[in-house]
Structure formats: C-alpha cells, structure tokens
Amino acid sequence: MEEERLVQGQVEIFRQLFAFADSMALKCAVELGIADIIHRNGRPMTLHQIAAELPATSPDIGCLLRIMRLLVRKHMFVQHDPPPGDGINHQPEFGLTPASRWLVKDGEHSLAPMVLMQNHPSALAPWHCFSKCVQEGGVAFKKAHGLDIWEYGAVNPEFNQLFNSAMACTNKIIMKAVIAKYEHGFNRLSSLVDVGGGTGAAIAEIVKACPHLKGINLDLPHVVATAPEYQGITHVGGDMFVEIPKADAVFMKWILHDWSDDHCIKILKQCRKAIPHDNGKVVIVDAVLQSNVTEDAWEDTRMAFDVTMIAHASGGKERTEVEWRKLLKDGGFNHYNIISLPSLPSLIEVFPN
Missing domain, CATH: 1.10.10.10 (Winged helix-like DNA-binding domain superfamily/Winged helix DNA-binding domain)
Structure with missing residues (x-):
C-alpha cells in the first residue's frame, strides 16, 4: 500500500x-x-x-x-x-x-483573446517571481518588468490591446449572466458609473438592456483613449483613487480583486462619496471564495485566479465572504447581498445603510 x-x-x-x-x-x-x-x-x-x-x-x-x-x-x-x-x-x-x-474567435462568445493574453510571454514572466514574492514581498509583475501591469500597458500598446481584448471577451460572457440575474436592480437607477470599465463594453451592455440609464465609463486616460463611442455612454479619463463621477450607483467588475485591502478601502470610500447618501449602492462583480471544501465546479478556477492576482495585480486577491464583509465595512458599507451567477464571479450588492 x-x-x-x-x-x-x-x-x-x-x-x-x-x-x-x-x-x-x-x-x-x-x-x-x-x-x-x-x-x-x-x-x-x-x-x-x-x-x-x-x-x-x-x-x-x-x-x-x-x-x-x-x-x-x-x-x-x-x-x-x-x-x-x-x-x-x-x-x-x-x-x-x-x-x-x-x-471560435468570431463566435458570439469567445474566450480566445483570454487564452492569448494569459499565455503571452509578458503575462507569464511574473509567474517566475513567486518565490521572490514570498521571500521579499512586493509585486510580481513589477519584479519581472520594472512596472506594474497598468504602467506596462500604458507604454506597450500591443500588450495593452491584448489585455483590453481579453477583458472585453470575458466581459461579454459575464455581463450576459449579470444582466439576466440583475436587470431589475439596474432598472431602478437613473445613472450608473462603471469604475475601471476599460473601453466601456460592460456599461454599454447594461445601458443596452436598460436604455433609460445614463452610463458613465471611468478608466485611466490611456484606456478610454481607445474606447469606441456607445449610445448613452460618456467616457471619463481619471483615477478611481482620486475621484469617481457622481451617479445613483457604482458598478465594478473584476476591479477590487486587483488591489490590496488598503487600496480597496480607498476605492470604496471614493464610491461612498460618489453615490447618494440615502439610497445609493455599489454593485460589485467579483469572485467569492468558499470557506470550506466545496463541489462547486468553479472553485478550482477561483483558486487559480487568486494566484493569478499574485502574478498580475498590485497586491490583489480573491476573497472569502468573511474577508468581503470586513473590507466593505472598513470602506463604509454596512450591508450587502451576495447573488450567485452561472459564472466564475458572483454579484455583491452593497449598501451604506
């Protein structure tokens, strides 16, 4: 034996x-x-x-x-x-x-750009720095390239385009699940700002489903510079750590998992300033790790995404519900609902009061 x-x-x-x-x-x-x-x-x-x-x-x-x-x-x-x-x-x-x-690259929903981005030499190099991260701390991507992933994208247009294409393809898949499960939540709003919305594909899908909405897409200037025009969407180049445009609600898809708890708290506090104090909310689309052993078909991938955050993010990580609860409270939000999606992430509906 x-x-x-x-x-x-x-x-x-x-x-x-x-x-x-x-x-x-x-x-x-x-x-x-x-x-x-x-x-x-x-x-x-x-x-x-x-x-x-x-x-x-x-x-x-x-x-x-x-x-x-x-x-x-x-x-x-x-x-x-x-x-x-x-x-x-x-x-x-x-x-x-x-x-x-x-x-299939021309399919309605394709993961081909994600395959190419995650396996690009620039994206793979930080994985070789894991032992240094354990020994020294720091950011793997910066150890590999001397810049974090956002700075690297700003000066490497080819990688920036590859990254944006990867985010756009996953966006289509996830947003289909989000809208199917949460369209009623968007229908009650008159304005919505997508924080870190890339080239605007996610907010465009929401406004397409809810045409009464005024959509605002916030991202770094070099990102929105390549964004196409969408009906009902205003692109804003800015910094989510400094200021978020005011709206009835804030939407963030795969943003907070890119950042450390301290960074996330800063972002959440800016979200708190951007929404109405009486009935505003934040809609977060991110993974919720299971605390116990689970048969959830997505859990292995969620764990892999958590390690991917070591490779590509600036202190980011995937979080359990316990970790989310503490993070949201520290950021000024006392109530939340977790809504399961037929997808890798979940939807977390967050309220200040």
Whole structure:
C-alpha cells in the first residue's frame, strides 16, 4: 500500500509539473485558428484538411497530430476514428466539443483573446517571481518588468490591446449572466458609473438592456483613449483613487480583486462619496471564495485566479465572504447581498445603510 501511495504521489507531481503543456497547446490551437477552421467547415475534419487551411506553405502534420492528440485527451476537441476495416486511406477526423466552441474567435462568445493574453510571454514572466514574492514581498509583475501591469500597458500598446481584448471577451460572457440575474436592480437607477470599465463594453451592455440609464465609463486616460463611442455612454479619463463621477450607483467588475485591502478601502470610500447618501449602492462583480471544501465546479478556477492576482495585480486577491464583509465595512458599507451567477464571479450588492 505504501508503495502504491508513493507511485500515486509521483503521478500527481508529474501531472502538475507538466500542467503548463495544456495551456501551451491551447494557445497554439488559438493562434492557428483550429477551432475557427473546423467551425467554418461545419463538420469534423482530418488533419490534412485542417493543415490545408493553416496560414503556412508546408505545415508539419506530425507536430499538429501530437498537439491535437493532447487537446483531444483534454476534451478540447473530439477525435472520430474511421470504422475498422474501412481502408488505409481513411483518416481520423477532429471536431469541436463544448469547450472548443469557446475558442471560435468570431463566435458570439469567445474566450480566445483570454487564452492569448494569459499565455503571452509578458503575462507569464511574473509567474517566475513567486518565490521572490514570498521571500521579499512586493509585486510580481513589477519584479519581472520594472512596472506594474497598468504602467506596462500604458507604454506597450500591443500588450495593452491584448489585455483590453481579453477583458472585453470575458466581459461579454459575464455581463450576459449579470444582466439576466440583475436587470431589475439596474432598472431602478437613473445613472450608473462603471469604475475601471476599460473601453466601456460592460456599461454599454447594461445601458443596452436598460436604455433609460445614463452610463458613465471611468478608466485611466490611456484606456478610454481607445474606447469606441456607445449610445448613452460618456467616457471619463481619471483615477478611481482620486475621484469617481457622481451617479445613483457604482458598478465594478473584476476591479477590487486587483488591489490590496488598503487600496480597496480607498476605492470604496471614493464610491461612498460618489453615490447618494440615502439610497445609493455599489454593485460589485467579483469572485467569492468558499470557506470550506466545496463541489462547486468553479472553485478550482477561483483558486487559480487568486494566484493569478499574485502574478498580475498590485497586491490583489480573491476573497472569502468573511474577508468581503470586513473590507466593505472598513470602506463604509454596512450591508450587502451576495447573488450567485452561472459564472466564475458572483454579484455583491452593497449598501451604506
């Protein structure tokens, strides 16, 4: 029994050791547009048919086979083998799965930009600084690049565009869940400011669903400089630590998890100043970690996001409900409701009184 346990332990170490291979193979599939090729074809395809549509004059079929073999193992694609005795010229065909449908770049909802951003060399470099963060403290991204992620984006337009695209694609998915679950909460407002709203996609979705709303999108000047115009949305370049435009309510999606508790308290106090004292509120969309062992299908990813905050954020983290309660109280908010979403984050409705 002891020998079996040791062998199983070895299996687990090697599984974790090479977990990065899954992400790299996934990134390769997105870069090559394999899901797009199969989607356009409308049916499963052989490797040679896929290779014929790649942007290459002489693709390596053997290399493609090995990458697809791993992705089939990980349920990213499905392999259909020819029936036995069907002849040597019949080749296996590869089709889409529910997972790879999220990799179609032109799909209504695509996670392809998120795959590319999280696996970009600039985004991966800070992960190599974790041991330094444990030993010395500090910000991993800054240790890797000399700048935090926001400063880095300001001087690296390519990465800034990649980051914005990744946020926009996840925004579409999460906002669909938010509006479906919380449209009634927005309908009672006349104005809403999205703090750290990027290029305005989230607030645009809310105003589209609730056209009576006056929408304000606040983000750093270099971010809103690239923002498209949206009906009913005013873009404001500014700093959420200094001032937040006044509105009936503040909306923040995946903002507070980027920051330390002290930074979050400063942001929340600015939110408190921006909303009416009698009936204002803040709507937060962020993960709520489970305090106990749970079978929630999203919990492993929430934990991974928490570690991602070490890599990419300036002291940010995912928080349990207990941690949220203390943070909100310290920021001037005494009451809250947590509303579950069919998505990675939850919705936290926060009131001052």
